[in-house]
Amino acid sequence: MPDLELEFALALARAARELGVEEDLPAAVEPSALETAGDLSSPIAFRLAKVLRRPPASIAEELARRLEPPRHTAEVTVTGGGYVNLRIEMATYASEVVASALGWGEVVAERHDPGPKVVVEHTATNPNKAAHVGHLRNACIGDTVARLLRSQGQRVEVQNYIDDTGVQVADVLVGIRELGLSPADGEPFDRFCSRCYVEVFRRYEAEPRLLELRRDTLRQIEGRRGEVARAAKELTSQIVDAHLRTMARAGVGYDLLTWESDILELGFLGRALDLMEEMGVTVRVSSGALAGCLVLPMTEGETDPETGEAKVLIKSDGLATYTAKDIAYHLWKFGLLGLDFRYHPWAPGGPATSSAQAGDDDLDPTSFGRAGRVVNVIDQRQSAPQKVVREALRRLGHEPQADQLFHLAYEVVALSPRAAAALGVETEPGRTMYALSGRHGIEVGADDLLDAAVRLVRPKARDQRTAEVLAASAVRYYLLRFGLNSIINFDFDEALRTSGDTGVYLQYAHARACGILRRVEPVEADPGPFRLAPEGRRLVKQIAAFPRAAAEAAGSLSPSSLAGYTFELATAFNDYYEHTDRLYRVEDPSLRAQGRQLVDALRATLARSLQLLGLEPLERI
RNA sequence: GCCCCCAUAGCUCAGUGGAUAGAGCGCCGGCCUCCGGAGCCGGGUGCGCAGGUUCGAGUCCUGCUGGGGGUACCA
The missing domain is CATH 3.40.50.620 (HUPs)
Incomplete structure (x- = not known):
């Protein structure tokens, strides 16, 4: 799949060189903060302003003019006094993203070198x-x-x-x-x-x-x-x-x-x-x-x-x-x-x-x-x-x-006052956390927590095994979504929640996608250029971001960053799901094929993302 | 004493020097369910304090305040 962020950054760097910039400035590119500006934006002109002794806006204009746009570029614009923005041509880009997503393998990285063990x-x-x-x-x-x-x-x-x-x-x-x-x-x-x-x-x-x-x-x-x-x-x-x-x-x-x-x-x-x-x-x-x-x-x-x-x-x-x-x-x-x-x-x-x-x-x-x-x-x-x-x-x-010896330090799990009280600890007003203590019996057993989660989700799960996977998803996601430097102020209600930013929400989104794919037969017709509403565009972009999200989480040894990505992916899908026509009612074979492929691509990406987090993707709940 | 971490919305937390700082929970109102609401939409004058660096600081630097941890012939 084309890494548009990288290609845009390289193109900007080339254009900058034409302007006479010798040193290798990092051509930062990120998703546009303003959706109206474009899909990708770079503040590189601000950094060049100092070197070139010219106003950022004029540098940005010239960069945009000289830029050799990567594939799938709809337009390049300049906004905000110096941002260079790229708008993606979704009609063609979406097809490539969908095809890549259906092919995610064990190894997600495009280029990789196994390196040392x-x-x-x-x-x-x-x-x-x-x-x-x-x-x-x-x-x-x-x-x-x-x-x-x-x-x-x-x-x-x-x-x-x-x-x-x-x-x-x-x-x-x-x-x-x-x-x-x-x-x-x-x-x-x-x-x-x-x-x-x-x-x-x-x-x-x-x-x-x-x-x-x-x-x-x-x-x-x-x-x-x-x-x-x-x-x-x-x-x-x-x-x-x-x-x-x-x-x-x-x-x-x-x-x-x-x-x-x-x-x-x-x-x-x-x-x-x-x-x-x-x-x-x-x-x-x-x-x-x-x-x-x-x-x-x-x-x-x-x-x-x-x-x-x-x-x-x-x-x-x-x-x-x-x-x-x-x-x-x-x-x-x-x-x-x-x-x-x-x-x-x-x-x-x-x-x-x-x-x-x-x-x-x-x-x-x-x-x-x-x-x-x-x-x-x-x-x-x-x-x-x-x-x-x-x-x-x-x-x-x-x-x-x-x-090459890395201590991946993380903060401990402590008890919220509510959790401490529930375990019979005497709580004091004003104190916000209570340390676990195995030798004093002040702790939440891992099995006990998982058991509690199973009991909670069992009534709505189709069978015991589904309940166990859901329970594990809830607990595991809860423990992963915090940054390593954050003390988890453990709270039973938070850990066992099933709505919002939770493992259960992710599983439900995955199962929903699977449900759609079961209901709608694969379409033989050539999907052709994608026609997407804003929710569909956002979903495609979020799917496309997966390899980068995985690489960044791996590079920074940060499970929570992948957890954040995965939640946004599921949210993008739920948003899409709520705001597009029921796929089984879509008559146009091309639109129907596009819709099904997009849902399938989401399903594959969400599944792979869940696996990296250690949650077993559920097809039904 | 010295060292490390933390302080962002009522609560729990994201935020990798870049545009108007975001989520979830809770509360109020609405929609509706291709998976059965574990869903979607709307409702928000918040970066502990004081300096500094920078075109630009929640983010970097210094000091301070408050909280947690370490500084064992424990692990």
């Missing part, structure tokens, strides 16, 4: 309790980012890091093994663990001596051998299964599960520490507050942690911090460690998993890791440790990799 890490929910809505936001963002990158032809491997040797696992084990807590009848295991986690923290506060049990348990988990370590593996495996089921409900999947315990077991951490010692980037502290710790000084070349800040990698009790393991993990991600996991399928039809043991069903180790670029979807609160990981890579001499 991208590893996207997301979810990484502690495997000791049920996933809550904050974890679900992470997973939806990460999953959509992976889909967006793939839509641009990039090779992507999605990893879910399982932090199975952390202290949170020890907490739940204390509850089960030491306090004798057990699931109630019919209580899902992950939910039981959430409850257990809360209970254990209550007991810690009442009986601080229980913290001894926690330390012991953690030490035994880290020891990798013995009954407690086996119990930990059993517990975390069950929770991981629960998380995979929860995330699958929202359309989220993974290529590989990477287990922290394997990083320890296979000597990744040891190798990483050796490398850092060889390069002289770590320091063993002998005195002061950090005595006995192995640290990474935060100022390069600083060897005295007393005088500067330092990140502890190995604690004085000999146990590694999370950041130390993360450094080892990232060396592996980039293929810089010289070690590999073993790999085998986690479950039939599921992702692969790392493993410390060889097995009959081992997968090709060279097909995992070895990234040229890494995107970590981790909430904004972990920015500091993410910087440490990048800095460690840099100091180890891996500057290019450090530059």
